[in-house]
Amino acid sequence: MMANIDLLAMAPVLNVQLLLDGLFIGAIFALAAYGLALVWGVMNIKNLAQGDFVIMGGYIAWFLGTQGIHPLVGLPVAIVLMFGFGWLVYRYIISYVIHRDMFTSLLATFGIALVLQQLLNLIFGPDVQVAKSGFEINSLFGGLVTVANIKFLSFILAGILAAMVILFMKKSRMGQAIRATAQDPRAAKVMGIDTDRVYAFTFSLNSAICGAAGALISMIWVIQPFYGITHSIRAFVIVTAAGLGNLPGVIMAGLGLGVAEQYGGFVLGAEFQQVTVTGLLVAVLLYRSYQMNKVRQVVQ
Amino acid sequence: MITKTRTTLFYVALLVISVAAPFVFPAYTFQIALLWIMILFAVTWDVMGGQMGYNSLGNILFFGMGMYISAIVQVGLFYDVGTYTAHSGAIVPVFSHDQYFTGLVAGIVAAGLGSVIIAALLSQVVFGLRGPYFAIGTLGIALSAGELIGAWEWVGGGGGIALPKYPGEPDGRSLLYYFLCFASAAASFMFFRWLYTTRFGLAINAIRDNEEKAEAMGLHTLQHKAVAWSLSAFFLGISGALFGNMTGFVEPLEVAFPTVTFGIFMVAMALLGGKGTLWGPVIGAVVFHVIKEVTWTHMLGWQWVALGGLIVINVVFFQQGLMGWAQDKWPERFGLVVDESMSAETKEAAK
Numbered sequence: 001m002m003a004n005i006d007l008l009a010m011a012p013v014l015n016v017q018l019l020l021d022g023l024f025i026g027a028i029f030a031l032a033a034y035g036l037a038l039v040w041g042v043m044n045i046k047n048l049a050q051g052d053f054v055i056m057g058g059y060i061a062w063f064l065g066t067q068g069i070h071p072l073v074g075l076p077v078a079i080v081l082m083f084g085f086g087w088l089v090y091r092y093i094i095s096y097v098i099h100r101d102m103f104t105s106l107l108a109t110f111g112i113a114l115v116l117q118q119l120l121n122l123i124f125g126p127d128v129q130v131a132k133s134g135f136e137i138n139s140l141f142g143g144l145v146t147v148a149n150i151k152f153l154s155f156i157l158a159g160i161l162a163a164m165v166i167l168f169m170k171k172s173r174m175g176q177a178i179r180a181t182a183q184d185p186r187a188a189k190v191m192g193i194d195t196d197r198v199y200a201f202t203f204s205l206n207s208a209i210c211g212a213a214g215a216l217i218s219m220i221w222v223i224q225p226f227y228g229i230t231h232s233i234r235a236f237v238i239v240t241a242a243g244l245g246n247l248p249g250v251i252m253a254g255l256g257l258g259v260a261e262q263y264g265g266f267v268l269g270a271e272f273q274q275v276t277v278t279g280l281l282v283a284v285l286l287y288r289s290y291q292m293n294k295v296r297q298v299v300q
Numbered sequence: 301m302i303t304k305t306r307t308t309l310f311y312v313a314l315l316v317i318s319v320a321a322p323f324v325f326p327a328y329t330f331q332i333a334l335l336w337i338m339i340l341f342a343v344t345w346d347v348m349g350g351q352m353g354y355n356s357l358g359n360i361l362f363f364g365m366g367m368y369i370s371a372i373v374q375v376g377l378f379y380d381v382g383t384y385t386a387h388s389g390a391i392v393p394v395f396s397h398d399q400y401f402t403g404l405v406a407g408i409v410a411a412g413l414g415s416v417i418i419a420a421l422l423s424q425v426v427f428g429l430r431g432p433y434f435a436i437g438t439l440g441i442a443l444s445a446g447e448l449i450g451a452w453e454w455v456g457g458g459g460g461i462a463l464p465k466y467p468g469e470p471d472g473r474s475l476l477y478y479f480l481c482f483a484s485a486a487a488s489f490m491f492f493r494w495l496y497t498t499r500f501g502l503a504i505n506a507i508r509d510n511e512e513k514a515e516a517m518g519l520h521t522l523q524h525k526a527v528a529w530s531l532s533a534f535f536l537g538i539s540g541a542l543f544g545n546m547t548g549f550v551e552p553l554e555v556a557f558p559t560v561t562f563g564i565f566m567v568a569m570a571l572l573g574g575k576g577t578l579w580g581p582v583i584g585a586v587v588f589h590v591i592k593e594v595t596w597t598h599m600l601g602w603q604w605v606a607l608g609g610l611i612v613i614n615v616v617f618f619q620q621g622l623m624g625w626a627q628d629k630w631p632e633r634f635g636l637v638v639d640e641s642m643s644a645e646t647k648e649a650a651k
Contacts, residue, residue, distance in 0.1 A: 097615070275451070278440045286428075
């Protein structure tokens with residue numbers, strides 16, 4: 001461990017590599033986390049299947065890639081398919097738990113997560129997959145730092161997608177209805193907003209965002225049926241750290257988590273990369289509860 | 301009304317069936333022993349989830365910790381653990397009859413007490429989390445524990461650690477563990493059955509129903525929560541020690557900290573039977589385990605999909621569980637009397 005820190009001190013360019021990789025991947029984490037914050041804030045559903053939606057989007061892009069369709073073309077396909085999938089999940093499962101206590105939704109989405117990861121495992125097998133995008137890899141600093149063009153592209157795409165979603169939430173009629181429902185569902189209903197439809201749309205929108213995040217991840221990183229739970233935990237870390245409705249916070253926490261994970265994996269060893277995520281989750285929750293404890297409140 | 305003699309007769313009959321089971325079905329001793337562990341899982345989960353309203357997704361932590369503590373004690377009493385795990389497979393150290401049983405008893409006791417200590421320490425920090433945050437936080441702790449132990453070379457890392465080999469006949473071994481599992485499950489059930497009749501039982505129910513009011517009434521809620529969690533951790537730690545010895549090999553992710561299998565089974569079983577009832581978790585565990593053992597091998601990989609589906613259906617459409625359903629259907633059998641005037645009033649109020 002100390003040897004790895006020494007290595008970082010001796011070759012500062014390695015920091016550049018870790019930072020860049022962390023930021024590129026962190027942008028996608030932030031995208032998925034924004035979807036979680038949306039569903040959490042509007043519907044009060046804590047979606048533990050978030051990461052599995054991401055992985056599902058990734059498999060759509062990867063599968064189209066094996067059929068000879070470029071994953072970048074697969075990206076909009078994943079978005080559309082995942083939107084429809086989200087609508088179905090809402091109609092047949094989430095709509096029954098939305099007014100129950102929060103543990104119900106947590107457990108129901110955990111069940112969905114189990115079903116999805118096992119279905120993906122049965123259909124595509126347990127191997128780690130990468131969607132081949134066929135872009136060049138650039139070398140910086142004399143080959144010490146390598147950056148694939150696709151990572152730049154995915155960073156830009158993640159930014160564009162996030163901007164589109166934010167614009168949609170601000171300007172469109174549906175976006176305004178969603179925000180109104182989040183503020184006060186009863187008043188929104190009185191004003192003639194079909195809240196059930198708003199909920200269905202919000203959940204599907206989240207699912208579509210996950211699909212986009214997954215398609216990007218399948219190009220710049222790896223996907224595997226059982227990686228979903230880690231992605232869910234990442235989204236939870238980001239949202240709990242940033243707080244609901246704090247968009248700049250979500251972006252900063254997402255990028256920060258990406259970087260922290262890269263450093264954790266490098267300094268402590270690859271087997272600690274997972275534990276960096278789960279450990280950060282516990283740390284963030286405990287810090288929040290410590291903060292609340294000072295004002296004699298609890299995290300709820 | 302169920303009279304006292306009939307209750308006694310019922311328990312005696314259960315005892316006879318349980319003791320006779322491994323002799324009547326010798327081929328299924330392991331499966332029935334596993335059933336006892338499942339019952340223990342559901343009963344200990346229900347202390348928190350059902351009776352106290354704290355839904356933990358990470359109770360499997362104590363199972364795994366108990367398993368590792370007992371493995372370290374059993375090996376460490378006679379060999380150096382680091383060298384033992386480093387040479388895993390190459391040399392097989394022999395444990396004599398006396399060494400084995402001393403180690404086993406010490407290991408089980410240490411597993412129970414160690415889990416209590418871990419629970420007591422953790423409860424100082426996690427009970428500031430409520431509702432879903434508590435569930436996610438405990439899930440995170442269990443996942444982290446599995447990953448950290450998997451990276452710890454001294455206890456074998458991801459490769460795991462082999463437990464001492466039983467010095468004797470395999471039949472004797474399976475009978476011994478059958479009765480140990482039965483005893484621990486029965487002890488946990490009887491203990492919590494008694495506990496729910498005491499003031500402590502009322503206190504944790506009060507925490508479930510309204511924690512702020514309970515605290516305002518002068519209950520030391522944190523203390524009660526810590527004690528309840530430690531008690532369930534004690535039995536879970538013991539079950540971990542027993543399960544580790546039954547399988548003979550401890551490995552971090554699949555055997556010791558199976559968060560998405562055993563860890564979620566406990567919740568599913570308690571919910572299926574009806575959480576917050578005395579017999580619900582037991583019935584849920586029996587139904588779940590029997591269905592699982594009968595259908596599992598015939599489903600060719602689809603069993604996990606079916607499990608997830610079962611959880612979703614259970615939570616979404618059948619949340620009261622089997623016992624809750626029975627209570628709704630025959631309330632007078634459970635000594636519940638519906639006060640008509642009260643129910644009419646509540647209807648009025650709802651309007």
